[in-house]
Amino acid sequence: MKIIIKTQGTLAIYEQIVNQLKNAIVTGELKAGEALPSIRMLANDLQVSVITTKRAYEELEKEGLIRSVAGKGFYVCEYNKDYLKEKQLMMLEERLQEVLSECKGAGLSKEDILEMVQTLLGEG
Amino acid sequence: MLEFRNVTKKQGSFCLNNISFQLEEGYLLGILGKNGAGKSTLLNCMLERKKKYQGEIFYQGKNIREEHQWFLGQCAYIADDNQFFRMKTGAENVDLLGGFYEEMDMDKFVQYMRDMDLSWRKNVGAMSRGEFIRFQLAFGRAHNAKIYLLDEATAGMDPVFRRDFYNILREILAQEAMVIMTTHIQSDINRNMDYICRLEQGKISFYGENFGGEEDGEFQGKD
Amino acid sequence: MVSSRERIKAFDKKLLKSGEYSVILSRLPAYIFELLLIVIATSGDKLSEMDVFIVMYAWGLTFYIAPYLNIWENRKNVSIYEVLKSLPVNQWDIFKVRVEYIAKLLLSRFLIMLGLQIPGFMMTGKILKENMINSLAAIGWAALVLTIYALPGISNYRSNKQIKWKAKQGGIMWKKM
Structure with a gap:
């Protein structure tokens, strides 16, 4: 890899x-x-x-x-794939939460945020 | 392991103030400091015969004040103004000077020079700065030096050479040798270095591990 | 375990062999000065009248050990101590080996001077006291000069001031004459 x-x-x-x-x-x-x-x-x-x-x-x-x-x-290590995935999801959710709080604090509305996400996903 | 313990030296305008640190084999230490900050003085403490400094320097458990000749045998000092026999070829230098080391391998020297695309039949005085530095690296490796001291070796290096240079250092480090390199150029400090030390007016203002954080921020005021 | 002295001697051998100029040529000035040896050992003059020759003879002898102390590089003189500065060899060991060479050199010259007394003895039946004193003075003075010449500190100083120093010496001698 x-x-x-x-x-x-x-x-x-x-x-x-x-x-x-x-x-x-x-x-x-x-x-x-x-x-x-x-x-x-x-x-x-x-x-x-x-x-x-x-x-x-x-x-x-x-x-x-x-x-x-x-x-x-x-x-x-030998690992439980699902467990790891779960952990990773939790961490990503946490980080997303942080970003969302900052966006709200910056005064962005729900629509602004969704628009931003869509644009970014469109590019990705 | 190399250990500096409260090393202090005052000699006219050159000074070091209570320098203490440790470095293990296999690691690369970069010392950054303005001209006059004490970088060369630090190296000179290890190299000079008169040993006019307070404090102690230990290498592999031995005080180099007492075992200085042995220490020099372990050392490869690489600098612009090293003497050598300028009117003789690289190989002739190895032949003449090699006898003073415990093990100087001419075949290895030739191989290292070949790996770096350098001619060992070229007069040392005719080598460019980059060639001279690389010749000295080959010289050091040929006598199996375990501690490399590079005095401002990276000044004026182009990016291609710089990458090759660090690859050579990696080979050296992989053989359980340690490398200390000094520079006054901030941008020479890079992610290839394991430890970074900043000298200001003879004192260590920063000494820390280099995890590859922000190049500038990492050692401007931490630790 | 090869001793430091042996390493230095092996190095010296290689150094001389690989010299830029042939060993004989570089000693040419010395051979010319060696003629003074005959003058000193046989002329019978008082010591004070011989001192110029004695001083010059010492200078001539330095040409024998100069190859062990200097490297001629690019019209500059570099001290051997400077070249070996970062190497694992003791500067004083280097000096001691040079003193050994000087001692051997002076011993051979002293024996020659003694030998030169023999024809005179055969002819006159007595050993000239003045000649013996002159010979001893020449050897003694040369020993002092050569030893100082070979010192590490002097060697480095000298390689920077080579020409000035020799000119100064020349000046002293001309004043006496």
Whole structure:
């Protein structure tokens, strides 16, 4: 799978890596038990520091999505696909809620918001 | 591991004030600082024989004040104004100077030069700045240096060379060596660096991990 | 474990072999000055009248150890200590090896000076005291000059002021004459 780093974004690089890997796991692109590239190899491919990829893997490990095997590297955990999807939906809902609150606070009406969403989806 | 413990040095206009930090093998430290902030002084503390500084510097557990010659053997110091034999070829330099190191491998040197598309039969004095830097990297790798000190090596690098440069550094880091590079150019600090240190007037104003956050904001005032 | 001294000597051998100018050519001035050795050892003059020759002879001897102390690069003189600055070798060990070379050089010259006494002895039946004093003075003075010449600090200073220094020395000698 290909990870794409956006240099101009609000997300730190390690966060971008975490998100993209998480998505890949949830969508099944990365299968349970699959081996992940080593911290250094990933850093090489993405042209980032080892600290960055290390932090990304640590985050994923904390969330129980991957595990490290001594001497061998990182592997995708056995997981409940539906449970993960559920968790991801919850997180997205939370973020959407934040954006919606900000829109309301900025004085946008329901129609404005819906229009905006449709335009954006049309482009996406 | 390299460890600076309360290193202070006052010598005329050059000064360092209570510098302390640690760096593990396999990581790249970028030191940013205006000219005169103390970057070269910091490197010189490690390299100079007179060792006129207060505080201690440890490398792999040994105090380099006491084991200085051994430390220099582990070091690869890479800078614009390094001497070498300018009228001799790269290979001749390796042959002449290699005898002072525990292990200097001519075959490896040739291979590294080849990988970088450089001729080892070219006089060192005839090399361009970029070639000279790369030659010194090959020289260091050929004697299996474990700590690389790059003094303003990235100044004036074009983007293509810069990418190759970091790829070479990655190969070096992967072999359990550490790299410290200094620069006075803000934009040279980039996501390839593991740790970033900012020196201002001889003091560390910032030292932190580089997770690839906003390039500017990350180390302007955190930690 | 190769000792530091052995490494330095091996380096010196390679250095001389790879020299820009042939070793013989670079020592040409020295060979000319060696003729002074004969004058010093056989003329029988008082010490004070020999001092110019003694000073000049020491200068001539520096040409023997100069290749171990300087590299001629692009019309500039670079000190060997400068070249080896960042290398794992002790500057004082380098100096000690050079002192060894100086000692060997001076010992051979002293023996030659002694040898030069023999024909005179054969002819007159006595060893000229003045010649012995002059010879010892020449060796002693050369030992001092060469050792200082080889010091790390001096070497670096010198490589920046090479020409000025030699001119100054020349000036001293001309004043005496």
